[in-house]
Amino acid sequence: MKIQEFYARSPLTYSFEVFPPKTDRGVLKLYDTIAELKALDPSFISVTFAPDRTNRDRTFQIAAHVKKKLGLESMFHFTCIGATEEQIIQDLDMARALDLENILALRGDRPEEAPSAPVRNTFRYAYQLVLLIKDRYDFGMGVAGHPEGHIECQDKEQDLQHLKEKVDAGGEFVITQIFFDNGYYYDFVERAQRIGISVPIIPGILPILNLTQVKRFAALAGATIPPNLARHLERLGDNDAAVRKLGIDYATQQCLGLLEQGVPGIHFYCLNRSASVKAIFKNLGPRWFSGNGNEEISKEKVEVEMVKDQVYGVE
Numbered sequence: 519m520k521i522q523e524f525y526a527r528s529p530l531t532y533s534f535e536v537f538p539p540k541t542d543r544g545v546l547k548l549y550d551t552i553a554e555l556k557a558l559d560p561s562f563i564s565v566t567f568a569p570d571r572t573n574r575d576r577t578f579q580i581a582a583h584v585k586k587k588l589g590l591e592s593m594f595h596f597t598c599i600g601a602t603e604e605q606i607i608q609d610l611d612m613a614r615a616l617d618l619e620n621i622l623a624l625r626g627d628r629p630e631e632a633p634s635a636p637v638r639n640t641f642r643y644a645y646q647l648v649l650l651i652k653d654r655y656d657f658g659m660g661v662a663g664h665p666e667g668h669i670e671c672q673d674k675e676q677d678l679q680h681l682k683e684k685v686d687a688g689g690e691f692v693i694t695q696i697f698f699d700n701g702y703y704y705d706f707v708e709r710a711q712r713i714g715i716s717v718p719i720i721p722g723i724l725p726i727l728n729l730t731q732v733k734r735f736a737a738l739a740g741a742t743i744p745p746n747l748a749r750h751l752e753r754l755g756d757n758d759a760a761v762r763k764l765g766i767d768y769a770t771q772q773c774l775g776l777l778e779q780g781v782p783g784i785h786f787y788c789l790n791r792s793a794s795v796k797a798i799f800k801n802l803g804p805r806w807f808s809g810n811g812n813e814e815i816s817k818e819k820v821e822v823e824m825v826k827d828q829v830y831g832v833e
């Protein structure tokens with residue numbers, strides 16, 4: 519099923535994002551985690567893509583497993599930076615042969631050592647990928663949005679025009695980059711609608727797991743960590759269990775605010791963990807997440823997960 523159909527027909531579509539582990543053992547462990555996430559009855563699971571294309575097969579393999587073995591819709595992420603049209607077509611033909619139906623069409627982050635001038639005949643921006651997909655394939659297609667403006671673009675309004683370009687080219691929904699102040703998201707949606715972007719804009723929520731990691735992600739994404747949150751995080755330092763608990767509470771509050779504003783969906787950056795989202799769902803209760811048949815999660819189960827996560831650590 520195409521992802522945009524979920525947004526069109528359900529009052530609240532929620533989804534979880536995972537990344538492909540580097541080892542086969544890691545993939546098996548991820549399958550267990552996804553099976554646990556399935557108990558929360560999401561509409562779909564999305565699987566990230568490494569812009570150096572080294573993990574392409576795993577991205578496709580996991581997205582196909584979710585769809586065929588777990589009976590859940592999936593969406594694979596796909597980046598185009600530095601790739602030729604020929605490579606892209608080869609990859610997308612492979613995805614289609616696996617019966618994958620949905621794609622998040624992205625540029626990908628520039629590798630730091632990459633020259634700023636593009637190599638001839640390679641893709642530079644996501645809208646070029648969107649145009650190619652629209653021309654040759656029948657994937658349900660989302661694109662990325664940046665509530666605080668993309669980090670490389672000095673002018674937020676121009677960045678928004680670039681988003682419009684992707685939507686006009688065929689993007690059917692937008693999933694946002696992480697943000698920690700809902701005000702950025704509301705402002706972004708309002709400005710996007712004002713310039714004629716009418717597709718659903720889905721907030722992307724990151725339950726914070728670890729201080730160093732969140733600082734790195736925020737810097738990469740150009741997301742502001744509000745001073746209050748930053749102070750709390752610094753106070754907890756490397757006490758990961760306490761940081762995780764703060765992350766759950768903070769994301770719960772963010773979600774509550776968004777849900778009360780009537781957002782069409784929430785996309786959770788799970789980082790291959792289930793415990794935090796389970797706890798967030800439990801905090802918010804079935805009032806919000808029963809639309810997709812969400813099962814009740816017992817307190818005991820969440821606590822067991824927390825302990826398990828502390829033992830495994832972040833991959």
Ligand SMILES: Cc1cc2nc3c(=O)[nH]c(=O)nc-3n(C[C@H](O)[C@H](O)[C@H](O)COP(=O)(O)OP(=O)(O)OC[C@H]3O[C@@H](n4cnc5c(N)ncnc54)[C@H](O)[C@@H]3O)c2cc1C
Binds near residue numbers: 565676683
């Ligand atoms: C939900 C989500 C999932 C993600 N998943 C992945 C993933 O799996 N793998 C991964 O590598 N990355 C992922 N990313 C990160 C993403 O690849 C980066 O944010 C990347 O830097 C920008 O991607 P984009 O598709 O928004 O690029 P674009 O839309 O191409 O924008 C990139 C920059 O180019 C500018 N620009 C766009 N069009 C033009 C134009 N015509 N002329 C001049 N400038 C232009 C924009 O303003 C912006 O500054 C994800 C991001 C999000 C929000």
